Amino acid sequence: MNALGKIIKARIEKDGPISLHDYMQIALGHPEYGYYARQNPFGTEGDFITAPETSQMFGELIGLWAVDVWDKLGRPKKFYLVELGPGNGTLMADAQRSARLVPEFLTAAEIHLIENSARLRERQAYTLPDHGIHWHDELPELSGAPVILIANEFFDALPIHQYCHQSGVWFERMIALRDGNFVYALANTPASVKSAASADDGDILELCPAGNKMIEQVSKLLFREGGAALIIDYGADEILLGDSFQAVKRHGYTDPLVKPGEADLTTHVRFSCLKEIALSYNITVQGPTTQGRFLERLGVEARHHQLRKNASDEQRKKLDAQLRRLISSSEMGTLFKVMALSHNVVAATEGFGT
Numbered sequence: 001m002n003a004l005g006k007i008i009k010a011r012i013e014k015d016g017p018i019s020l021h022d023y024m025q026i027a028l029g030h031p032e033y034g035y036y037a038r039q040n041p042f043g044t045e046g047d048f049i050t051a052p053e054t055s056q057m058f059g060e061l062i063g064l065w066a067v068d069v070w071d072k073l074g075r076p077k078k079f080y081l082v083e084l085g086p087g088n089g090t091l092m093a094d095a096q097r098s099a100r101l102v103p104e105f106l107t108a109a110e111i112h113l114i115e116n117s118a119r120l121r122e123r124q125a126y127t128l129p130d131h132g133i134h135w136h137d138e139l140p141e142l143s144g145a146p147v148i149l150i151a152n153e154f155f156d157a158l159p160i161h162q163y164c165h166q167s168g169v170w171f172e173r174m175i176a177l178r179d180g181n182f183v184y185a186l187a188n189t190p191a192s193v194k195s196a197a198s199a200d201d202g203d204i205l206e207l208c209p210a211g212n213k214m215i216e217q218v219s220k221l222l223f224r225e226g227g228a229a230l231i232i233d234y235g236a237d238e239i240l241l242g243d244s245f246q247a248v249k250r251h252g253y254t255d256p257l258v259k260p261g262e263a264d265l266t267t268h269v270r271f272s273c274l275k276e277i278a279l280s281y282n283i284t285v286q287g288p289t290t291q292g293r294f295l296e297r298l299g300v301e302a303r304h305h306q307l308r309k310n311a312s313d314e315q316r317k318k319l320d321a322q323l324r325r326l327i328s329s330s331e332m333g334t335l336f337k338v339m340a341l342s343h344n345v346v347a348a349t350e351g352f353g354t
């Protein structure tokens, strides 16, 4: 058992089984041994490749999406450009590069990054050496200017509670110890949770309070200051029952209960749940649409064509593979969804069709 495993084991021995939520929170966020504190998650050398790490086209098009929102906000002299969970900072760097086409946008942008990993903050500072970036552990109370917020693969990294349906009631799924190893168990007493779908014995319900809280905060901020948010993640539109808890290491699936802190733990994002919360705050919601359709509508093929023009044969092959990865239904194109929230933006944001 690794060092973090021993810490979790000691806690279970002392206090009894812990919720899956707490296990996930410790495994990802422990300040010394947690996944985002220790590992090099992104890229071919890491455990998984996110869309901005796949191709510069992704961040560039999102940069242009943001410029268009800024234009639809009436080109404010100041606005907050916020990113939740910026990873290596690649998306923001690519977005800033494409936004150079409109220098006033960059001058007006005050950049705020929400990142709780000290290690990744260092990387972001390296990727985005430009002045004036503000880092926060949580979404701050920004005021006095509109907001354009981006979140790519942020919500899937937030800890969830899982509940298992047994004889008409839900029991929280816990992590216990058996023969010195972590195993799933159920809480002794039923939980007072409800599912929108009817459930059979053995069905799993997943709830993400941190994701719900973040959408509430984003919605309140947009309602107060105006602006738009773009949320990109993998998941389903409908609330579905089912177990989406998974661990990824070196581009493959692994057991989430072995070697905590050494694999990325994620779950599928329930977009319909986030949408419902945003609508309850009178926020306009577009989507979710698929990442493939969204990028196509923003012109990814034209950008790909442009990059190909000056490329070598070898580079063209790479560019073709990158485009496929971003938009093909057999890769990220359909599994990943995009949803926009907006308030006081004069017209619909780009990428969602009419």
Ligand SMILES: C[S@@+](CC[C@H](N)C(=O)[O-])C[C@H]1O[C@@H](n2cnc3c(N)ncnc32)[C@H](O)[C@@H]1O
Pocket (backbone or CB within 6 Å): 036, 042, 050, 051, 052, 053, 084, 085, 086, 087, 088, 091, 114, 115, 116, 117, 120, 137, 151, 152, 153, 154, 157, 158
């Ligand atoms: C899967 S990575 C995505 C990185 C990046 N957006 C990309 O697409 O390459 C998740 C990011 O969210 C950050 N993160 C996860 N949970 C967080 C939390 N509760 N508060 C702030 N940042 C968090 C991680 O440190 C990491 O930067």
